[in-house]
Amino acid sequence: xxxxxxxxxxxxxxxxxxxxxxxxxxxxxxxxxxxxxxxxxxxxxxxxxxxxxxxxxxxxxxxxxxxxxxxxxxxxxxxxxxxxxxxxxxxxxxxxxxxxxxxxxxxxxxxxxxxxxxxxxxxxxxxxxxxxxxxxxxxxxxxxxxxxxxxxxxxxxxxxxxxxxxxxxxxxxxxxxxxxxxxxxxxxxxxxxxxxxxxxxxxxxxxxxxxxxxxxxxxxxxxxxxxxxxxxxxxxxxxxxxxxxxxxxxxxxxxxxxxxxxxxxxxxxxxxxxxxxxxxxxxxxxxxxxxxxxxxxxxxxxxxxxxxxxxxxxxxxxxxxxxxxxxxxxxxxxxxxxxxxxxxxxxxxxxxxxxxxxxxxxxxxxxxxxxxxxxxxxxxxxxxxxxxxxxxxxxxxxxxxxxxxxxxxxxxxxxxxxxxxxxxxxxxxxxxxxxxxxxxxxxxxxxxxxxxxxxxxxxxxxxxxxxxxxxxxxxxxxxxxxxxxxxxxxxxxxxxxxxxxxxxx
Amino acid sequence: xxxxxxxxxxxxxxxxxxxxxxxxxxxxxxxxxxxxxxxxxxxxxxxxxxxxxxxxxxxxxxxxxxxxxxxxxxxxxxxxxxxxxxxxxxxxxxxxxxxxxxxxxxxxxxxxxxxxxxxxxxxxxxxxxxxxxxxxxxxxxxxxxxxxxxxx
Numbered sequence: 001x002x003x004x005x006x007x008x009x010x011x012x013x014x015x016x017x018x019x020x021x022x023x024x025x026x027x028x029x030x031x032x033x034x035x036x037x038x039x040x041x042x043x044x045x046x047x048x049x050x051x052x053x054x055x056x057x058x059x060x061x062x063x064x065x066x067x068x069x070x071x072x073x074x075x076x077x078x079x080x081x082x083x084x085x086x087x088x089x090x091x092x093x094x095x096x097x098x099x100x101x102x103x104x105x106x107x108x109x110x111x112x113x114x115x116x117x118x119x120x121x122x123x124x125x126x127x128x129x130x131x132x133x134x135x136x137x138x139x140x141x142x143x144x145x146x147x148x149x150x151x152x153x154x155x156x157x158x159x160x161x162x163x164x165x166x167x168x169x170x171x172x173x174x175x176x177x178x179x180x181x182x183x184x185x186x187x188x189x190x191x192x193x194x195x196x197x198x199x200x201x202x203x204x205x206x207x208x209x210x211x212x213x214x215x216x217x218x219x220x221x222x223x224x225x226x227x228x229x230x231x232x233x234x235x236x237x238x239x240x241x242x243x244x245x246x247x248x249x250x251x252x253x254x255x256x257x258x259x260x261x262x263x264x265x266x267x268x269x270x271x272x273x274x275x276x277x278x279x280x281x282x283x284x285x286x287x288x289x290x291x292x293x294x295x296x297x298x299x300x301x302x303x304x305x306x307x308x309x310x311x312x313x314x315x316x317x318x319x320x321x322x323x324x325x326x327x328x329x330x331x332x333x334x335x336x337x338x339x340x341x342x343x344x345x346x347x348x349x350x351x352x353x354x355x356x357x358x359x360x361x362x363x364x365x366x367x368x369x370x371x372x373x374x375x376x377x378x379x380x381x382x383x384x385x386x387x388x389x390x391x392x393x394x395x396x397x398x399x400x401x402x403x404x405x406x407x408x409x410x411x412x413x414x415x416x417x418x419x420x421x422x423x424x425x426x427x428x429x430x431x432x433x434x435x436x437x438x439x440x441x442x443x444x445x446x447x448x449x450x451x452x453x454x455x456x457x458x459x460x461x462x463x464x465x466x467x468x469x470x471x472x473x474x475x476x477x478x479x480x481x482x483x484x485x486x487x488x489x490x491x492x493x494x495x496x497x498x499x500x501x502x503x504x505x
Numbered sequence: 506x507x508x509x510x511x512x513x514x515x516x517x518x519x520x521x522x523x524x525x526x527x528x529x530x531x532x533x534x535x536x537x538x539x540x541x542x543x544x545x546x547x548x549x550x551x552x553x554x555x556x557x558x559x560x561x562x563x564x565x566x567x568x569x570x571x572x573x574x575x576x577x578x579x580x581x582x583x584x585x586x587x588x589x590x591x592x593x594x595x596x597x598x599x600x601x602x603x604x605x606x607x608x609x610x611x612x613x614x615x616x617x618x619x620x621x622x623x624x625x626x627x628x629x630x631x632x633x634x635x636x637x638x639x640x641x642x643x644x645x646x647x648x649x650x651x652x653x654x655x656x657x
Contacts, residue, residue, distance in 0.1 A: 051647065054647055054648075165564075167560055167563060167564050167567070168564065170556075170560050171522065171557070171560040171561055171564060174553055174556040174557050174560060175522070175557060177553050178525075178529060178550065178553045178554070178557060181549065181550045181553065185546050187546075188545075188546050190536065190546035192532075192533070192536060192546060192547075192550060193529075193532060193550070216593075219589075220586060220589060223585055223586075223589055223619070223620050224578070224582045224585055224586060388622075389620070390617060390620040390621065390622040391617075391622065391627075391631060393616065393620060394612075394613045394616030394617050394620065394631065394632075394635065395613065395631065395634075395635050395638075397593070397612070397613075397616055398609050398612060398613055398616075398635050398639060399639070401593070401596055401597075401600075401609075401612070402605055402609065402639050402643060402651070405600075405605075405651070406643055406647070406649045406651060409650075409651075411597055411600075411601070414596075414597050415597060418590070418593045418594065418597070421593075422590065425586075426514075426518065430515045430518065448549045451544075451549055451552075452544045452548075452549065455541050455542070455544050456542070456543065456544070459542050460540060460541030460542035461541075462541070
C-alpha cells in the first residue's frame, strides 16, 4: 500500500535529531503547561511559534502538536493529585481522579491514565493516518461555494458549542472576520480600514493577537487572582501499579473514550473539553454501578482522559484536509504552517505529502516519548504545580514581549499584543469566548475569497448554488441546527452539548 | 462585590461594538460595492459590519435587564492591573534605548514586585535569571539580532 511506504519515509524523516528534539521539547513543555493551572495549550503554542521559524514547517508542526498533546497528558496529573485541573479538558478528571487519590489510589489512576492516553493517542493517529488522505481526496472536488458552506456550518456550530451564550460566540466570530479585513486586500490590492497608517497596510498580524488574547490576558488574570498554595499528594514509583481489577475495568472505557473522542474532535469548538464531558456521561450510563461515579470510579478517570487525547488527533483532520481549524490550538497551527509557506488543505497530500507523513510518524514517536516522560516523572510534574505565579508569570511576560518583537522586529506588534491582552482580559471576565474570535481572524481571508469567488462563479446569480448538492447539504445542516436551537425554548427544552469555554482554551 | 445594575461596563462594551458596526458599514460603503457579478472591495466588509451591528444590538437589548454583577476589579486589583500595563508599555518605549537585556531585567523585577513577591533576593535572582535566559535563547540559540542599547 502506498500509505505504508509514505509512512516509512515519514519515520525516516522524523528520526532526524532536530525533529526528535522538537518533539521532545514540545511534549515536555506541553506536559508542564498542562500541569500548570492558568496558561493553556493555545497560549503556549502561540508563544512557541516564533521559535519554530528557524526550522522547517514539519518541525514546527511536530513541536506544536507535541505541546497540545502533552497538555492533555499533563492536565490529568494536577486533576488527580491536587484536585485542580491544569487545563479545561481535565475538569472532568477531577471528579473521580481526586476521589481515587483520597483513597490512596492516585498512583494507579495516574498510571492507567498515562497508558490510556497513550492507547487513545495511538488510535487517534491511526484514525488520522487513514481518514485524512481519504477525506483530503474527497475535498479536492470542493469549490469556493462548498468551502463557504462548510465554513458557515462551522461558524454556526462553533458559536453554539463554545459559549454559554451563542450570541457572544457569533459576535466574536464576526469581530474576528472584521479584523482580518484590515490591510491591503490581496484580491484587488485595495487598502481597507488602514486610515492612512502604514503599519496597518500589511494587516494586523495573527501572532500578536493570539499571544495577547491567550497569553497576556491570562497573565493579567493570574496576577490579579489571590494565590492559594495547593497541597500536592506525594507519589512513589512503587505506587504506580494498578491492580488487576483496575486494569480490567479500564480496558473498554479506554477504547470507547478513544473512538468517541476522535469523532468529537471533528466538531467545531472546544472539542477536547466536549469529548471529556460526553465520554464521562457515556461511561456513567453504561456502568453497572453508576453510583460509584464521583466516588472514585476508575472508568470516570480513564475514559475522559482517553477521549481528550484522541480528540486532538480528530481535530487535526479538518485542519489538514480542508485547512479549516475548528479549535483555538489548531487555529494557531494553521497560522504557523502559513508562516512556513505551507497551506494545509486537500492539496497538502499532493504538494507536501512529506509534511503530513513525517508529522504522523513523529506523533507515533511523540506518544511513546510522552508515556516514558509521564510515568516516572509524575512526582516531579506534581511539584511543578506548586510553583508560585509570582515567580512564573514575570518570566512568561518577558518571553511574550521579546518573542513577539523578535518575529518581525516590530514594536507595533508588541503594542497590538498588549492591547489585545487588555481587551482579552475584559472579554474573559464577561464570558465572551476567545477561540471563535481567533478562528474568525485566521479564517477571515479564506471566507472572503470564498464569498467573492462564489459570486463570480455564479455570475451574481446566487440561486445557482442549488446546482451544488454538497454546498446545499452543508447549508441545510447549518439552517437545521439554527432552527432547532431557536425552536428549543418554545418547547421548553434546552439543547444539550453546551460547554462553557474555559479560559485556557 | 455584587450589585444590581442596568448599565454595566459590559453593556457599554456592547455599545462600543454597535458603534464599530456602524463605522464598518459607513467606511466599507465608501470602498464601493461593485456588483454581485464583480464584487468590489467594500461588499464583504459591509456584510460583516451589518452582522457586527446586528449581533451586538441584540446582545445590548438582552443585557439591558437589571442583573447582579460582579465588579471586574477590587481596588487593589485595579492598581495591580494598571501597574502591569504600565510596565508592559514602558518595556516597549524603553527597550530600543537601553537594549533588551537591561530592560528585561528591569521589567521582570518590576513584575515580581507588582505581583507582591516578598523580599529582594528572590526577585533579583529571578530577574537576573530571566535576562540571562532570554539573552541565551534569542542570541545564542536563535541568532536573532535584537536592540542591545547601552550594552552595545
